[in-house]
Amino acid sequence: MALKRALPLALLLCLGLTACFEPIKDTHPDQVLTKRRALFKQYTRALEPIGLVAAGRQEYKPDEFLALVLDLDKLSSKPWVYFPADGNYPPTHAKPAVWSQPEAFQLAQQKYQAAMHELVLAAQGGKLEPVQRAVDAVTEACKACHKDFRYE
Numbered sequence: 001m002a003l004k005r006a007l008p009l010a011l012l013l014c015l016g017l018t019a020c021f022e023p024i025k026d027t028h029p030d031q032v033l034t035k036r037r038a039l040f041k042q043y044t045r046a047l048e049p050i051g052l053v054a055a056g057r058q059e060y061k062p063d064e065f066l067a068l069v070l071d072l073d074k075l076s077s078k079p080w081v082y083f084p085a086d087g088n089y090p091p092t093h094a095k096p097a098v099w100s101q102p103e104a105f106q107l108a109q110q111k112y113q114a115a116m117h118e119l120v121l122a123a124q125g126g127k128l129e130p131v132q133r134a135v136d137a138v139t140e141a142c143k144a145c146h147k148d149f150r151y152e
């Protein structure tokens, strides 16, 4: 009974969110598209509370903030193995450049990881202003990679 009522509610909540439960038919034997997408969703989820603090919309508590940053940092090496040579298939939003320019794609990963490393150092420093600058650099690195390697 409770389940029956909860289901339409979940669907309603999802209407406004693109890609929320977007059913993907993943034809790859290792489901690499599903796996990398799930990781990128985690990126967004982990970045959100960090962004709120950086924007001054949530109080900066250095210890808690550092824990959030370390959570995001743990993800920074994860999605890339899920772009194997045979990993370009619909409905991916990745651009063909991921596979045709592997060195440039790797460089974008390294730039992101470097920005992430700076953010860890800034968070360990415990001062808001350097933290804010480092958060900006991380989000810029997300965007830079998306611009070259992902369709909007």
Ligand code: HEC
Residues within 6 Å of the ligand: 019, 033, 036, 037, 038, 040, 041, 043, 044, 047, 091, 092, 093, 094, 095, 098, 105, 108, 109, 112, 138, 139, 141, 142, 143, 145, 146, 149, 150
């Ligand atoms: C080195 C490149 C690169 C970096 C850095 C990167 N992304 Fe992405 N991201 C991609 C690619 C490529 C896709 C498309 C995946 C696909 O559809 O196959 C993607 C997809 C996504 C998606 C869509 C997932 C879905 O369900 O379709 C989200 C959300 C996302 N990224 C968030 C982020 C955030 C937040 C960051 C930074 C914290 C980030 N990404 C950093 C390359 C990158």
